Amino acid sequence: MSPNDVVITGIGLVSSLGEGADAHWQKLTAGRPQPVTDAERYPPYVIHPLPEIDWGLQIAKRGDQRQMETWQRLGTYTAGLALDDAGIKGDEALCATMDMVVAAGGGERDEAVDSGILAASESRSDRDVLLNEKLTTELRPTLFLAQLSNLLAGNISIVHKVTGSSRTFMGEEGAGVSAVETAAARIRSGQASHVLVGGAFQTEHPDMLLGYELGGYLHRGPWKPVWQRQGAEGGGVITGSGAAFLVLESREHAAARGRHVYAQLEAVVSGRSRRRNGDFDSSVARLIDKAAAPADRPLLAMSGASGAHTATKAEKSALDSNNSIASRGIATLTGHMKEAQFPFAVALAALAVDRKAGYPPFDEASEKPFEGIPQSVLATAVGYHYFEGMALVAAD
Amino acid sequence: MARYTDHLGRPVVAVTGIGVVTSLGVGKADNWNALTSGKSGIHPIVRFPVDHLNTRIAGTVDFLASSQKGASALTYELAETAAQEAVAEAGVDAGDFGGPLFLASPPMxxxxxxxxxxxxxxxxxxxxxxxxxxxxxxxxxxxxxxxxFGSIADRLADRFGTRGLPITLSTACASGATAIQLGVEAIRRGECERALSIGADGSATAEALIRFSLLSALSTHNDIPEKASKPFSKDRDGFVLAEGSAALVLESLESALARGAKVLGILRGCGEKADDFHRTRSKPDGSPAIAAVKAALDDAGLGVDGITYVNAHGTSTPENDKMEHMSLSTVFGERIRSMPISSNKSMIGHTLSAAGAIEAAFSLMTMSESVIPPTINYDNPDPAIELDVVPNTKRSAEVATVLSNSFGFGGQNTCLVMARDPV
Structure with missing residues (x-):
C-alpha cells in the first residue's frame, strides 16, 4: 500500500446495453446476457446502436448540446456520469485541479454535404474547384469544432469544468491504452492526484464504418459472438457505439475525500508488436504475463478483442493457453468501441472486483464459467490493426 | 559539475538533438538563416485551386517529395525529416532510438x-x-x-526504432508543446533515459483552409503574402495557415553527459491549464493562459524575473495577440514592456499541430546563437499592445531562458520554459 497507488473511484459507461455502471452490471450478469443489435441501417453490417439518452441530464445547456455532434455529446455525457459517480461533478475546486486524458478519433462529417459533392463529381473534371465551391457555401461554420479530435476534451472542460489539464491521445485502441497508462503513471509518480480518463466512439455514421472497411476489417452478414467470426464473411469486426470514462485517483487523495474505491489499478502495460514478423502470438502472451504474473487461482479476463481475424486469433490463443484464465469477450455484447474499448474493459474489470463476482459467459460455446470472488481481473485491448495493452485491476 | 536533478529532485531534461522543417526550408541551418534575416515563407497557394476562397495564401511546404500526396504522406515525411536531423545531431542510432515516441500531428x-x-x-x-x-x-x-489516427506514429516507430506503443496526440495548436511535455514527464518519472518528441503538420488542404476561414480565423491579406502575418500589429486580421515540423531528442542530463553528447539546452519547465469558457475564445480575464504561464514558471523553479525572452504564440489574430499581451502583462507586470518578445509566426505562419515544437526548436536556437529572431511586418503597432516585439530586424542578445507559449482551440494552453545552460 502506497499513498500514490492508483485507485478507481468513478465509472461512467454508455453502450447499446444502457447507461451507467449499475445498469451494465445488471445486464451483464443477468443469466444469459443478450446483445442489442441493428442489422437494418448499414447492411451488410450489423452494429450495436446507442440507447436512448436524455442528454440534458449531463449536459444542461441546450446551447452546449448543439455545439457537439453525437460523438462529442456521448463522450461529454459519459464523462459526466463518471464525475458524478466519483462525487466530483460540480465540485469547482476538485474539477479545476483535475487532469484529463481523452482517447479520441474524429467526429462526424456532414454526410449530406459530402454526398452532394461526390454526386456532383460524376459530371465534373475540375473536382478541386467543385470542392471549394461546395465546401465554402455548404459547410456549417461550427461543424469543424464539432468533429475536431481535441474538442471532446474541450467540451468536457466547458460543460463539466475539468480544467487542471487537457490532453487528447489519438490512435484507435492504442489511444485508450496510452491514456489509461499515462494517467496511472502520472498518479503513481505524484505528477497528478486525480485524473479523468476515457474515450467515446459513435459508430452510427458511414465514415466510422469506412475507417475499418478500408482495411477490410468489418464482419458481414448475421451477428455472431466475437470469438466465432473466424471464417465468416468479412473481416470479423462488429462495431458498437459507446463510451467509458474512469476517475483515477491516488489512494491518498481518494481516502482524504472518503470515497468508495471500486478497485486498485495495478499494472498497465502496452506494446506495439511487429505483427507481420510472425511474433504476434507470443508477444500477446508476454504482455499477459507482464500484466498478471501467472497464478494458481482462476483469473477473469475482460477482453476487448475486436473480432478482427488475426488479432482475435492471437489473443484467444494466448488467453486459452493459460488454463487459469476465464475470458469474456465484451465486444460480443457491446460491439467494438475503438478508442473507448480499453477504458471500457478496465471499467468492467473494476466492477467485477467491486461486486465480488464474475460475469457469466457472454458466449457459452467459447467461454468457460468463472466461480468465486475475483481478487484481480485482467483487462485487454489487442488492436484490430496495431497496438496492444493490458491492465490488472485488483481488490483494494 | 552540473546537477543532475532539479529543484524538485527530478532528473534534469536536456535537449541533445533538434530538427526542423518549415516553409522556409529543410533543416536548422536554412531555417535559422531565413528566420534571422526576417524572411517570410508565406506565399500564394499552388497546391490546389483557390477559386471561391477568401484566403489564397499559406505557408505550405511545397518542396518535399510528398507535398502533393495528401496530408498523411506529407505529415509523415515532415516528421521523418525533422526526426532524422534531430537523431543525427544527438548521435543516437538512427534505427534504434531506444526511447518512447510522442507525436503531435493533425487528426487524420x-x-x-x-x-x-x-x-x-x-x-x-x-x-x-x-x-x-x-x-x-x-x-x-x-x-x-x-x-x-495512429499510423504515422506506427511508421515512425518502425523507422527510428523507438520503444513501446507510440503516443499520437492532439491539443490543437498546443500539440507540439504537449508532445515535448509528455517526453519531459516520462524522463522525470524515470521511465526512460531519452524520448523523441515530434510535432508535424502537413494538413493544409483546401478543406482545412475553408474550415478555418468559416471560423473567420484566417488573414485575407492576399495581395502581398509575405506581409499577411503581422502579430501585434494594429491591422492584423488573422493567422496564416502553414505546415512544418520539428523534432527534439530529449534526454536526462545525466545520460547525455555520460555518453558525451552535446547539450543544446535544457527543458526546464512545463505548465498547462484548460479553459472552460468557449470553444474558440478564451476567458475574458485571461486566467487560464495566466495559470499556464505561472505553472510553467513554477515547474521550472523560476520567478517572474527568471525569464529573458518570450517566444510568443503570436498568431496575428485580433483575439490571440490581445489576450496573450494581457496574460503576460498580468504575470510579468511592468517588466513585460522591456522584455523582448517575438513571434516566429510572422515569418512561418501558424503550423498548427507542429507550432509548439517548431517554436521550441527556435527558442533553443535563440539561446545558443544569442540572436533573437524578429517579429516582421511590424509597421503599424497596435497601441493597445505595448511590447518590445523585436520589430522587423533580429537582435543580438544573451538569452539565458525562454518562455514559449502555445494556446489552442478547445481551451488548450501549454507553456514551456527552456534554459541555455544546466543550473
Missing amino acids: ELDWSERFSLYNAGKEGSAADRLLTVARGLNSLDIFDTSQ
Whole structure:
C-alpha cells in the first residue's frame, strides 16, 4: 500500500446495453446476457446502436448540446456520469485541479454535404474547384469544432469544468491504452492526484464504418459472438457505439475525500508488436504475463478483442493457453468501441472486483464459467490493426 | 559539475538533438538563416485551386517529395525529416532510438482525392454504400493507413526504432508543446533515459483552409503574402495557415553527459491549464493562459524575473495577440514592456499541430546563437499592445531562458520554459 497507488473511484459507461455502471452490471450478469443489435441501417453490417439518452441530464445547456455532434455529446455525457459517480461533478475546486486524458478519433462529417459533392463529381473534371465551391457555401461554420479530435476534451472542460489539464491521445485502441497508462503513471509518480480518463466512439455514421472497411476489417452478414467470426464473411469486426470514462485517483487523495474505491489499478502495460514478423502470438502472451504474473487461482479476463481475424486469433490463443484464465469477450455484447474499448474493459474489470463476482459467459460455446470472488481481473485491448495493452485491476 | 536533478529532485531534461522543417526550408541551418534575416515563407497557394476562397495564401511546404500526396504522406515525411536531423545531431542510432515516441500531428481524415476515386470506382447506391462497397474490395492497405489516427506514429516507430506503443496526440495548436511535455514527464518519472518528441503538420488542404476561414480565423491579406502575418500589429486580421515540423531528442542530463553528447539546452519547465469558457475564445480575464504561464514558471523553479525572452504564440489574430499581451502583462507586470518578445509566426505562419515544437526548436536556437529572431511586418503597432516585439530586424542578445507559449482551440494552453545552460 502506497499513498500514490492508483485507485478507481468513478465509472461512467454508455453502450447499446444502457447507461451507467449499475445498469451494465445488471445486464451483464443477468443469466444469459443478450446483445442489442441493428442489422437494418448499414447492411451488410450489423452494429450495436446507442440507447436512448436524455442528454440534458449531463449536459444542461441546450446551447452546449448543439455545439457537439453525437460523438462529442456521448463522450461529454459519459464523462459526466463518471464525475458524478466519483462525487466530483460540480465540485469547482476538485474539477479545476483535475487532469484529463481523452482517447479520441474524429467526429462526424456532414454526410449530406459530402454526398452532394461526390454526386456532383460524376459530371465534373475540375473536382478541386467543385470542392471549394461546395465546401465554402455548404459547410456549417461550427461543424469543424464539432468533429475536431481535441474538442471532446474541450467540451468536457466547458460543460463539466475539468480544467487542471487537457490532453487528447489519438490512435484507435492504442489511444485508450496510452491514456489509461499515462494517467496511472502520472498518479503513481505524484505528477497528478486525480485524473479523468476515457474515450467515446459513435459508430452510427458511414465514415466510422469506412475507417475499418478500408482495411477490410468489418464482419458481414448475421451477428455472431466475437470469438466465432473466424471464417465468416468479412473481416470479423462488429462495431458498437459507446463510451467509458474512469476517475483515477491516488489512494491518498481518494481516502482524504472518503470515497468508495471500486478497485486498485495495478499494472498497465502496452506494446506495439511487429505483427507481420510472425511474433504476434507470443508477444500477446508476454504482455499477459507482464500484466498478471501467472497464478494458481482462476483469473477473469475482460477482453476487448475486436473480432478482427488475426488479432482475435492471437489473443484467444494466448488467453486459452493459460488454463487459469476465464475470458469474456465484451465486444460480443457491446460491439467494438475503438478508442473507448480499453477504458471500457478496465471499467468492467473494476466492477467485477467491486461486486465480488464474475460475469457469466457472454458466449457459452467459447467461454468457460468463472466461480468465486475475483481478487484481480485482467483487462485487454489487442488492436484490430496495431497496438496492444493490458491492465490488472485488483481488490483494494 | 552540473546537477543532475532539479529543484524538485527530478532528473534534469536536456535537449541533445533538434530538427526542423518549415516553409522556409529543410533543416536548422536554412531555417535559422531565413528566420534571422526576417524572411517570410508565406506565399500564394499552388497546391490546389483557390477559386471561391477568401484566403489564397499559406505557408505550405511545397518542396518535399510528398507535398502533393495528401496530408498523411506529407505529415509523415515532415516528421521523418525533422526526426532524422534531430537523431543525427544527438548521435543516437538512427534505427534504434531506444526511447518512447510522442507525436503531435493533425487528426487524420480520408483525403478528398481518395473519396473521389473510391466513389467513382463504384456503380450504384448511396454515396456511403458506394464508398463502403469499393473499400471492401481494395487489395492494398495504402488508403486505410491514411485514415488511421495512429499510423504515422506506427511508421515512425518502425523507422527510428523507438520503444513501446507510440503516443499520437492532439491539443490543437498546443500539440507540439504537449508532445515535448509528455517526453519531459516520462524522463522525470524515470521511465526512460531519452524520448523523441515530434510535432508535424502537413494538413493544409483546401478543406482545412475553408474550415478555418468559416471560423473567420484566417488573414485575407492576399495581395502581398509575405506581409499577411503581422502579430501585434494594429491591422492584423488573422493567422496564416502553414505546415512544418520539428523534432527534439530529449534526454536526462545525466545520460547525455555520460555518453558525451552535446547539450543544446535544457527543458526546464512545463505548465498547462484548460479553459472552460468557449470553444474558440478564451476567458475574458485571461486566467487560464495566466495559470499556464505561472505553472510553467513554477515547474521550472523560476520567478517572474527568471525569464529573458518570450517566444510568443503570436498568431496575428485580433483575439490571440490581445489576450496573450494581457496574460503576460498580468504575470510579468511592468517588466513585460522591456522584455523582448517575438513571434516566429510572422515569418512561418501558424503550423498548427507542429507550432509548439517548431517554436521550441527556435527558442533553443535563440539561446545558443544569442540572436533573437524578429517579429516582421511590424509597421503599424497596435497601441493597445505595448511590447518590445523585436520589430522587423533580429537582435543580438544573451538569452539565458525562454518562455514559449502555445494556446489552442478547445481551451488548450501549454507553456514551456527552456534554459541555455544546466543550473
